[in-house]
Amino acid sequence: MDSTKTYTVDEARKKLEHYCAYQERCHKEVRQKLRDMRMIPEAIDVIMVQLISDNFLNEERFAQAFVRGKFRIKKWGKNRLRRELKFRDISKYSIDTALKEIDLDDYYSTLDDLIQKRMAQVKEPNVYKKKKKVADYLLYRGWESALVYEKLNDYFG
Known part of the structure; x- marks a missing residue:
């Protein structure tokens, strides 16, 4: 990414909508992406709220997709799944809900x-x-x- 490029709030929001539409993302990842784009904290908050309200970002949906994928492909157990989700700052409620997805x-x-x-x-x-x-x-x-x-x-x- 070109580190000298600056983005308006709308440009950044559009870019992040594509980023989130491509693959489920957690809030932490998206926040970091916005920081990497050199967005100011106020703009980050505005964009995050917009992405959540437009359903591009959904913590529970991310947690469920993460659990399904890592269990099916990498064969991780519940302790590892829980640890990885906590590392991504996912709430206990979303983690518990996601782990219930496993038959x-x-x-x-x-x-x-x-x-x-x-x-x-x-x-x-x-x-x-x-x-x-x-x-x-x-x-x-x-x-x-x-x-x-x-x-x-x-x-x-």
């Missing part, structure tokens, strides 16, 4: 698939070390520890 049967079967896939990848003869490596992998991806160990105990007895 529990899908959630458990995804965890089972991940465990089976990872157990096949980990070449470790020691059963305890193998269990720990698989658990670490899942915990890093944000799966709840109680759930991970419960499922691993089903596999390892």
Whole structure:
């Protein structure tokens, strides 16, 4: 982006409408984009209000799309999803609403698939070390520890 270019409020709003229409965005991202465009705080507030009232920006919709996408594609667990949304300054209410989007049967079967896939990848003869490596992998991806160990105990007895 050309750092010397200046924008009127209308130009900036139009640019951000396209930015938000292309992909769901969180408020934090949009605010940062406006700062990068060298908009003054008052203009940022005016544009943010406009984008929200015209439904280009919607925190709850962003959170739901984020959760669906990261769960389906990256197979993240609820802890990681919650952490990433908090990092984006999403409200607790929107986070909780978004996490309810995940079907529990899908959630458990995804965890089972991940465990089976990872157990096949980990070449470790020691059963305890193998269990720990698989658990670490899942915990890093944000799966709840109680759930991970419960499922691993089903596999390892």
